[in-house]
Amino acid sequence: ALRLIPVIMVTGMQETGARIKGIDAGADDFIGKPFNMVELMARTKSLIKVKALNDNLIDFENVLISLANVVEAKDAYTEGHTQRVANMAGMLARKMGLSTQETKAIRLGGILHDIGKIGVADSVLNKPGALTPEEWESIKLHPKTGYNICLPLKKMLGSALDVIRHHHEKLDGTGYPDGLKGEEISLSSRIMAVVDIYDALVTDRPYRKGMSEEKALKIISREADEGKLDKEVITNLTEAVGG
Ligand SMILES: [Fe+2]
Known part of the structure; x- marks a missing residue:
């Protein structure tokens, strides 16, 4: 379930290579150091929205599985x-x-x-x-x-x-x-x-x-x-x- 939790990397690394590595490792967003608290909050909020949408999709799939279970019960x-x-x-x-x-x-x-x-x-x-x-x-x-x-x-x-x-x-x-x-x-x-x-x-x-x-x-x-x-x-x- 951890893969569904958004991750923001706060990093001093600026090169593209390092950022690509971060994305490969599962990061969703980056903020360079020194970071601005307002910016971090704004990005956090936007990722929380993405998380809510993902949760909705998973709920949707679970509804479909329930639907299919109706037939299996029959x-x-x-x-x-x-x-x-x-x-x-x-x-x-x-x-x-x-x-x-x-x-x-x-x-x-x-x-x-x-x-x-x-x-x-x-x-x-x-x-x-x-x-x-x-x-x-x-x-x-x-x-x-x-x-x-x-x-x-x-x-x-x-x-x-x-x-x-x-x-x-x-x-x-x-x-x-x-x-x-x-x-x-x-x-x-x-x-x-x-x-x-x-x-x-x-x-x-x-x-x-x-x-x-x-x-x-x-x-x-x-x-x-x-x-x-x-x-x-x-x-x-x-x-x-x-x-
Ligand atoms: Fe069939």
Whole structure:
């Protein structure tokens, strides 16, 4: 939590090099010696404002996590799934060179991707047997429902909204809800699609044990060979889980 506390360095060093070192070490602002008390107070006040904004952002993220927890409480099969998917997708986004902002958005998208399941009946969500075509159609509505639920948060969520809507799209156009193809699906959504399936396969369910990482990677690689999932994402995931 210390990284969120603003630091002002009061220093006799004036050279740019020393200041850059200070920034690298985590300082937010500098004041040269001898310092003026009024100036120090003014800068302190402005950093306290920044701190308050950061705290607000963290509160915002916690609200989103609570929202996601509502779905997890409803869906017995997804305990811990959203957090794991968010972490894994964020890690892959960084590994594949996406920007800090995009990485943050994909994490949020991971937390919220299944929020639309709130609109699916519990009896369907937790049905142990095969789904009827109508039940399946109602499950398939969840990306769009999630998108609509989160649309008022558009400014804060950015491309996380896209991830919520498109995490079940397939590269060959057979996914849902929009039937997008190939590059029409953002890299963030392609990452989320892979990670979502991978986590579901390796996690224990009430009716079956989770698979080994090796077997799960084999299954998603087969889906990539069939032109449904992104091969590069799977290569990166394989490297990341040490396969
Ligand atoms: Fe989903």
